[in-house]
Amino acid sequence: MAGKPKLHYFNGRGRMETIRWLLAAAGVEFEEQIFHTKEDLEKLRKDGSLLYQQVPMVEIDGMKMVQSRAILNYIAAKHNLCGKDPKQRAFIDMYCEGAMDLNEMIMMLPLKPADTKEKELATILEKATTRYFPVFEKVLKDHGQDFLVGNQLSRADVQLLECILMTEELKADILSKFPLLKAFKARISNIPTIQKFLQPGNQRKPPPTEKSVAAAMKIFY
C-alpha cells in the first residue's frame, strides 16, 4: 500500500492550502515536509524533484507531482470529487476556477505595496460580493440542493468553503446578503472530515502575517 502523501512547501498557505483542504476533505492523511530556507528549496531542485523547479510538490502514489492544478485534479479524480459525467465536471471546474480566482487575489494581497493595499482589499471585497458569491448563491437557489453540483460532495464545495472562510477573514460579515451561502458554509463545515480539518491544531495553515510573508519572500527571492 502506498504511504501517506508528502507535501513539500514553505510554512504557509499559498498554493498548497487548497491541496491540504482537498486531501483532508477526502479523508486522506498526509505528511508535510516544510522548508524554511532557500537552501532547503535548492536541495529539492538539485536532486531533480521539481519538474519546473517550483513548488508545491506532492509525493503521491509513486509520483513527484508539481503544478497545483494538476495535483488537485489528481486528488479529485482519485477520490471521486469531480462529478459523475463530463457535464458535471464542466460545472465543477467552472465553480472551482471562480473560487480560485478569488482565492488568488486574497493570496496576493499581502505582497502588494503598502500604499495600494486598502484599495486592493476594497476591490477584492467588491468582486466577492458582486461577481463571485452571487453566482454560487444563485446556483444553490436554482437547484435547491445541498451541494453545488450533482447533489453530492465535489471539489467545488470544498474549494468554495475554503474561499468563503478566506474572504470572511477579510470581512467577517461578508455573507450577510447571501443566506444560502451561509447555510452552505454551515452544512459543508459539518462534514466529518472537514469538521476535523477545521479543528484548531489540525493541518490547516493560519492566515499570513507580516512575519510569515517576509520569511517566505526570503526563500524565493
Ligand code: GSN
Ligand atoms: O500552480 C502551480 O503550482 C504553478 N503554476 C506555480 C507555482 C509557483 O509559482 N510556485 C512558486 C512558489 S509560491 N507559490 O506557490 C515557486 O516555486 N517559485 C519559484 C520559482 O522559481 O518560480
